[in-house]
Amino acid sequence: MYAKQNRSAVATPTLETVWSEKTNALGIHVFTVGPRLRIFGAERLAGRIMQLASEGGRDFIVDLSPTEDVDVRALAPLVGVAGELRERHGRLSIVLDPLLVIFQAEGLERLFEVAVTEEAAVARMSHSATTL
Numbered sequence: 117m118y119a120k121q122n123r124s125a126v127a128t129p130t131l132e133t134v135w136s137e138k139t140n141a142l143g144i145h146v147f148t149v150g151p152r153l154r155i156f157g158a159e160r161l162a163g164r165i166m167q168l169a170s171e172g173g174r175d176f177i178v179d180l181s182p183t184e185d186v187d188v189r190a191l192a193p194l195v196g197v198a199g200e201l202r203e204r205h206g207r208l209s210i211v212l213d214p215l216l217v218i219f220q221a222e223g224l225e226r227l228f229e230v231a232v233t234e235e236a237a238v239a240r241m242s243h244s245a246t247t248l
Contacts, residue, residue, distance in 0.1 A: 133157020133190070137164070142242055144175040146234060150182035158190035162197045169206055176201065177237045179211040195227055207244075209237040 133156070135149045145168055147161060165176050178194065180186070198208040209229040231237035 133161065135161060140238065142175075142238065143173075144177060144238060144241055145173050146177045146179060146238075148179040148182060148234075150180075150184065152185045152187075153180065153183050153190045154187050155189045155193075158187075158193045162193035165197050165208070166200065169201060169204060174201075174204070174206040175209075175241050176207065177209045177211060177231075177234060177241075179234050179237075181211050181233070183212075198228055207241060209241060211237050 133149060133152055133154045135147045135157075137148075138146050140146060145165070147165070149157075149161070161178070165173075165178075168176070176197075194208070194210070201208050207229060209231055211231050211234050229237065229240060231240060
């Protein structure tokens with residue numbers, strides 16, 4: 117027979133993309149991502165954003181400021197979503213502080229509205245909504 121081994125559980129860091137989701141008082145959907153952004157997680161996140169867009173959501177913020185590790189391939193689904201939202205007269209703003217250098221190096225700040233805090237992204241969206 118097999119002897120049972122007594123193994124202690126060891127916590128291992130997840131490589132999966134994790135996010136929290138909220139909708140603020142202005143109806144802006146905010147996703148806070150961290151500590152990693154990976155391609156499969158970004159695809160799931162993009163799918164969730166498009167689901168909310170199909171239900172009438174228009175303005176979205178993806179907060180990457182707590183993200184410590186970004187797989188550059190994971191940005192492709194967000195680029196796609198930004199384009200689809202523009203076609204629907206929606207917007208996607210990316211919050212990043214430590215990642216700004218990556219976005220500038222790749223020229224991605226031309227594809228997204230970029231802010232360094234969630235509050236700055238909300239202010240920009242609420243200001244432009246009043247001028248439409």
